[in-house]
Amino acid sequence: MKTQYEKYYVPEQSHWPIVGAVALFLIAVGSGLAVMQTAKQQGGIGFYVLILGIAVLLYMLFGWFKNVIDESQGGLYSAQMDRSFRQGMAWFIFSEVMFFMAFFGALFYARTFAVPWLGGDSNNAMTNEVLWPSFEAVWPLLNTPGGDETKAMGWQGLPLINTIILLTSSITLHCAHTAMEHGKRTQLKTMLALTIALGAIFLVLQGEEYVHAYQDLGLTLDSGIYGNTFFLLTGFHGMHVTLGTILLFVVFVRILKGHFSEEKHFAFQAAAWYWHFVDVVWLCLFVFVYVL
């Protein structure tokens, strides 16, 4: 009863990883220098190094993914390999969840502890009395202890529209997935294109919301803990939507080229998982940042 095992594909040497390491090095040094030079308001090479790093990273991603796609199309990947990719992607998404947890944690801590304590709650009566006598603890924190003022972002306008957009996009993406599994390529293409379009619209509206916040509300990145958590949470989310849209776009191009089959479409699935994850993050954002 000796069973025949499929071979696990162990790739040959590859130069892409070291190119990727150099890219991350340039990005890290470039961002560091750029931030430092901006703070000192001097010019410098920081930004150029950063852009060079991003260029190298893109070059690496193209090359590496091209290798992987060719190997996949060449039939080198076994079912076990597919599982490795799937599990890898799932754990990557888990790490992203934990990254957002840090910022949601900060929001939670500020709302339930830091701000009330500054207002004299718990055993902090003297903190309030002596250090910040005129400070009143409310959320959203529109008047900081230091005296900054701002206005709150409501949830009814753009944020609500954006929520509906993202939710719809998750549904269209799900339809695309079902279409993929049933081999309906036209439906797959329409639904996926629709999803990408919705993602792009979301990003445009989010940009408009930021303009509104800065120009009409005076709500900026540095207007106290409310503005801090608002912009970092929505900002990182926006970056993830951008990445998700790009991923879906790449998958779309591959579909146009006739890649993927009813059973084997890991790249599509990975991008879809990522998209659903970004969607769930938005729902949490909508509830905890905007509504409550």
Place this chain on the structure above:
Amino acid sequence: MTTIAESHHHHHAPTGIKRWLFTTNHKDIGTLYLLFALLMFLTGGAMALVIRAELFQPGLQFVEPHFFNQMTTVHGLIMVFGAVMPAFTGLANWMIPMMIGAPDMALPRMNNWSFWILPFAFFILLMSLFMEGGGPAFGWTFYAPLSTTYSNDNTALFVFAVHIMGISSIMGAINVIVTIVNMRAPGMTYMKLPLFVWTWLITAFLLIAVMPVLAGAVTMVLTDKYFGTDFFNAAGGGDPVMFQHIFWFFGHPEVYIMILPAFGVISTIIPTFSRKKLFGYASMVYATASIAFLSFIVWAHHMFTTGMPLAGELFFMYSTMLISVPTGVKVFNWVATMWRGSISFEVPMLFSIAFIVLFTLGGFSGLMLAITPVDFQYHDTYFVVAHFHYVLVTGAVFSIMAGAYYWLPKWTGNMYHIGLAKAHFWLSLISVNILFFPMHFVGLAGMPRRIPDYALQFADFNALISIGGFAFGLSQLLFVAVVYKCAKGGQKVPAKVWDGAEGLEWEVDSPAPYHTFSEPPEVK
């Protein structure tokens, strides 16, 4: 499947620098990690010697206080992220595929990427020491406002260096988990996994869960310092104590990331040289899992003196003490494994026994620190420094040494110079205790940590500590010599190097061939 078999033909070891830069081989990458860790261990060690030279006598002798602070900070960062973690990742790379009968790690190219990020990250960190304004000087814990309001201009470089280290760790951890879950040889059920594999599985989970939180913490430091946010500033509604919560939510699991693989190594070595099966295999697995779970709910034991509400103090005191239960289970099991075994004292065993005794000592001082009211006295003194050096140096580092001496013959095919290795062990054992044991006393007497000067009454002990420090540091050069000689040549060893050893890694030749288990082995 024939195509694949063909593309495997020319899979012999490539040569030259390209072998190391482009490699996808888990053994090559393991070697790279281990050598990098050794290099960082010596670099961080040199910084420790600067610290000990300054503290040899009271008063300021050799370095400026600001430079002293950079030394304590970068020493800590290098030892944690550059020495201990990469060393364990190196062991994982070398051993896990062989232990579970897999042809390689699950994602070999990503494995290479994970490694090569590290030298660049540490290059950035070390480079900042030579820039105007200097490197990070706020302690490896980079508490706000030290790292925000009061840090030097180069802090952004520290932030991004930590970011890419984190990317490296996360990718490495994903690789470990996927390898273990997906690549086990048929018949290698979970409860047959060697304990080193189990502990790494759980460690990798911890890494994926907390490294992103560290990334969040450094990001908030960055925006607070450079972009006007107030996460850690009360004037804007934030709170500097919030930094400590976020940091230690990462930081406490992090210390278990550095000790769980050590538990795995020790659980492998003790049975070999006691010639008995490990006592309580299943309880070891459950203990590891419960330690990992508990490590998420004890973080504020580092913050007892920050003025938390009483309920918080109590909760974190009791949850911390709970951790000593599964830890005690482990120590009990190791001792019970040795009980009535036919023990022999080869070098790996010597390090393992020293580990059991001295790590337990560190656990005891941890228990003392866990008692909230007394921690008000111990906190931020040398007592804490003594505690974590016992668990990290005589714990994590000793286990790495034990693992290196255990598997070195398998890696190189040669037995190392046993006399030199024993000299390394005894010199390390004696000097490490001269180095760290007196720290308990000066700590209890009130000597604060991270200060370049101290009151006169601490002078004698500090001189002694510094002598121990230099002796320990220099003894490690013996280790370098042993490894170097062993790589060059020596007495050839058989596949099964140690007669009591068990596991798949002993069924392949020594040195292990470039590719092992291209066909999954039979596991009984």
